[in-house]
Amino acid sequence: MNATSRATLIGIISVLLWALLALFTATAGAIPPFQLMALTFAIAFAGGMVVLGVRGKAGLSELKQPAAPWITAFLGLFGYHALYFYALQNAPVGEASIICYLWPLFIVLFSAMLPGERLKARHIGGAVLGFAGTALIILAKGGTLGGGGSALGYLAALGCAFVWSGYSVLNRRFQGTPSGMLVGVCGAVAVAALFCHLAFEDTVSPTGVQWAAVLALGLGPVGLAFLAWDHATKHGNISLLGTLSYMAPLISTALLVLTGAAPASLTLALAALLVIGGAVLATGLPGKKA
Numbered sequence: 001m002n003a004t005s006r007a008t009l010i011g012i013i014s015v016l017l018w019a020l021l022a023l024f025t026a027t028a029g030a031i032p033p034f035q036l037m038a039l040t041f042a043i044a045f046a047g048g049m050v051v052l053g054v055r056g057k058a059g060l061s062e063l064k065q066p067a068a069p070w071i072t073a074f075l076g077l078f079g080y081h082a083l084y085f086y087a088l089q090n091a092p093v094g095e096a097s098i099i100c101y102l103w104p105l106f107i108v109l110f111s112a113m114l115p116g117e118r119l120k121a122r123h124i125g126g127a128v129l130g131f132a133g134t135a136l137i138i139l140a141k142g143g144t145l146g147g148g149g150s151a152l153g154y155l156a157a158l159g160c161a162f163v164w165s166g167y168s169v170l171n172r173r174f175q176g177t178p179s180g181m182l183v184g185v186c187g188a189v190a191v192a193a194l195f196c197h198l199a200f201e202d203t204v205s206p207t208g209v210q211w212a213a214v215l216a217l218g219l220g221p222v223g224l225a226f227l228a229w230d231h232a233t234k235h236g237n238i239s240l241l242g243t244l245s246y247m248a249p250l251i252s253t254a255l256l257v258l259t260g261a262a263p264a265s266l267t268l269a270l271a272a273l274l275v276i277g278g279a280v281l282a283t284g285l286p287g288k289k290a
Contacts, residue, residue, distance in 0.1 A: 004237055011232025011241045017225035019251035022097040024221060025088050026261040027213035032201035033085035036214065037078075037193035039206075041186045043218025048183030048227070062180030069174040073185045076167025077226065078192055083156040083163060090153030094253060094262030095137040098271050099157035101249035105130045105279040106165030111238065126282025133274030134158070136267060171233050179230040186223070246276045 028036055052059035087096040105126055112119050137154075197203070206214060232241055253272050256262035 003235060007232050007234075007236035008240055010228045011236050012244055014225040014229040014232065015245050015248045016251070017220045017228075019248045019255065021084075021217070021221040022088065022093055022252045023255045023259060023261060024213045024217045025085060026093045026256065028206075028210050028217065029213075030089065031204050031206055031210060031214070032197060033082060033089060034193045034197035034201055035203060036085050036217075037081050038190050038197055039214045040218040040222040041077075041081075041190035041193060043215060044223035044226075045183060045187035045190055047219055047223050048180075048186060052180055052183055059180060062178040063184040065177050065181045069177040069181060070185065070188075072167065072170055072174070073182055073230075074188055074192075076163060076171075077182075077185060078189045079163040080160055080167070081189070081222070082193075082196075083159040087153050087157035087160060090150045091157060092262065094256050094268050095271070096153060096157040097252055097256065097262075098137065098249060098268070098275055099134050099154065100160040101246075101252070101275060102130050102134065102158070102161035102279075103164040103168070104245040104248075105275070105282055106161055107168050107245075108279065108282040110165055110169045123282050126278040126280075129274050129278025129281060131278075133271040133278065136271045136274065168229075168233055171230065172238075175234045177234075179227050179234075182227055182230050186226075246279050249276055 025036075031039075052062065084100060087100065109119070109123055109127055112123050249272060253262070253268065257264045257268075262268065
């Protein structure tokens, strides 16, 4: 197995872990968004420092990197999670999760607009299907969003997709930056989230179940997943990663329904199919130039 294949395989780990993100976030309940960010990223930082520490000076030296990749990663991780946790607490978890999962589609669209690339008909068709799925979710609420989550909740979910896709595309610029740097970024995000929590939120004491969800988030979807994704987007097969990313909303939505965190409905199923179908159409076949 060559280096590109290994990096792509590592990226699949991220996809599977992110499929658990909505379920764990829903289980965490009413913990305020910034408090949840501070707790989960602190856990991710602590776990990452243990891993880097085991590697000795070579591992710890990965934290010292130029400002550009640090700032890009910080804005990507902080912005995405602030919007994500807010969205899932202010809009129905199933619908919000599907809107957030427009990010693989946006990655394809943004990548196609890079120098040397061009936007093709299938990119436009995929975008239309993806936004049709989003519109279906909103129209199913009567077009007003009243009683089914706040307008800001849905906008935050859409913002997640833009922030994460933008970060993922920009991250390709920093191929020479080791993924271990993200451990330090997790620490910075935890500190920033703590200040925001103290300034804007009331502290909630988590229950035992909520603590378990916070720990699972910090070690998995917030911790290991981002280290794996960082490595994969820098060194893996981007086209194949984009295609495989659409497993996440399918698995995520299925888990939410199976555990009762989101009700099963025809609207939810159709919206999921439109978003995922649009993303697959825009990406094309693995190995085919986007």
